[in-house]
Amino acid sequence: xxxxxxxxxxxxxxxxxxxxxxxxxxxxxxxxxxxSYGGLEAEGRIAVPDRVDRELNIEWSPRDAGFTMGxxxxxxxxxxxxxxxxxxxxx
Numbered sequence: 001x002x003x004x005x006x007x008x009x010x011x012x013x014x015x016x017x018x019x020x021x022x023x024x025x026x027x028x029x030x031x032x033x034x035x036s037y038g039g040l041e042a043e044g045r046i047a048v049p050d051r052v053d054r055e056l057n058i059e060w061s062p063r064d065a066g067f068t069m070g071x072x073x074x075x076x077x078x079x080x081x082x083x084x085x086x087x088x089x090x091x
Contacts, residue, residue, distance in 0.1 A: 007037050007044060049075050 013021070028035050034045040055072040 006046075007042070009037070048073070051075070 025035060029048060034047045036043065036045045038044050052073050052075045055070075055074070057068075057070045057072075059068045059070075060066075061068065
């Protein structure tokens with residue numbers, strides 16, 4: 001079964017704005033809350049289990065003359081897991 005994109009957001013931020021977004025994610029994870037995404041038009045949330053796999057990639061692109069940093073957080077969905085997604089109304 002192919003992957004299904006639930007939500008995507010891409011925008012330009014200041015370092016301060018990025019820090020605020022990352023702190024919000026960290027606060028939600030630390031408190032055990034579902035992670036929220038989207039906004040008023042397409043709000044969604046996803047439950048994250050206590051243990052996850054994390055992948056960090058940093059790449060240099062000579063063509064674009066810039067860096068890309070990606071963080072992936074992954075976990076399986078199994079019958080004993082309470083992690084579920086509540087998709088936003090649109091992607």
